[in-house]
Amino acid sequence: MARSSFEGEVPVEQVEVCPVTETQNVIAGKWKILILWHLRETRRFGELQRLVPGISKAILTSQLRELEKDQMINRKVYQEVPPKVEYSLTEAGKEFIPILERMGEWGKKHAVNRKTVR
Amino acid sequence: MARSSFEGEVPVEQVEVCPVTETQNVIAGKWKILILWHLRETRRFGELQRLVPGISKAILTSQLRELEKDQMINRKVYQEVPPKVEYSLTEAGKEFIPILERMGEWGKKHAVNRKTVR
DNA sequence: CGGTATCCGCCGGGATACTG
DNA sequence: CAGTATCCCGGCGGATACCG
Numbered sequence: 379m380a381r382s383s384f385e386g387e388v389p390v391e392q393v394e395v396c397p398v399t400e401t402q403n404v405i406a407g408k409w410k411i412l413i414l415w416h417l418r419e420t421r422r423f424g425e426l427q428r429l430v431p432g433i434s435k436a437i438l439t440s441q442l443r444e445l446e447k448d449q450m451i452n453r454k455v456y457q458e459v460p461p462k463v464e465y466s467l468t469e470a471g472k473e474f475i476p477i478l479e480r481m482g483e484w485g486k487k488h489a490v491n492r493k494t495v496r
Numbered sequence: 497m498a499r500s501s502f503e504g505e506v507p508v509e510q511v512e513v514c515p516v517t518e519t520q521n522v523i524a525g526k527w528k529i530l531i532l533w534h535l536r537e538t539r540r541f542g543e544l545q546r547l548v549p550g551i552s553k554a555i556l557t558s559q560l561r562e563l564e565k566d567q568m569i570n571r572k573v574y575q576e577v578p579p580k581v582e583y584s585l586t587e588a589g590k591e592f593i594p595i596l597e598r599m600g601e602w603g604k605k606h607a608v609n610r611k612t613v614r
Numbered sequence: 615c616g617g618t619a620t621c622c623g624c625c626g627g628g629a630t631a632c633t634g
Numbered sequence: 635c636a637g638t639a640t641c642c643c644g645g646c647g648g649a650t651a652c653c654g
Contacts, residue, residue, distance in 0.1 A: 541635075
């Protein structure tokens, strides 16, 4: 997969990336969709942890950091004691919500009884 | 995560599944989006392998089997020598294409320079 | 309160060889 | 031509303990 360093191979830079797959990668984390969904309203860290049942602090943090890197969410730190951090959607994140809604409609109609375990 | 068998725990069946996440899981395979995209037209196995550069027979087969289980694609076997198998989208699969298109638009606009490696 | 740091298990995907 | 059958590896996600 263009990972070789043989001479004559296509340089990695030239491999064309599919924007659809790139988009999929942005939301590919196990909890990211739920997180984005709840971030339609600004939320604090602990609030998110309550809203996403079963997630640990460590994992929630890593998912949030990745979403932040991909510029889906903003992270606002209030310098006070006790600490307070607020997360919200960026413009890109907001524009993604309609897609989530369409995925939800499709899912209710078609992905109800899926067999593949994942 | 509701995997325990402790008494008093919520039975797995009652755990509410998010239809958006379920939808995400359907297309979560590394090559599935590309495969679905090319299957807008009916394709043969070897054709798909040429259209999805870098995928092996084994992996292509597994991705196709999963898509089939999730009822995104049809698999039609022609009983002849040499073998011939045609893949096509189901109705559910066809209805998913518009979502892929919207993901593509979003991706071209926002996911161009992502930092997260995946 | 909102995080890090560390360790670890699982499984999705890759390589390769073989087949009806 | 269109697949199986194996073996293997990296990395995501989970558990737990500690921190400013």
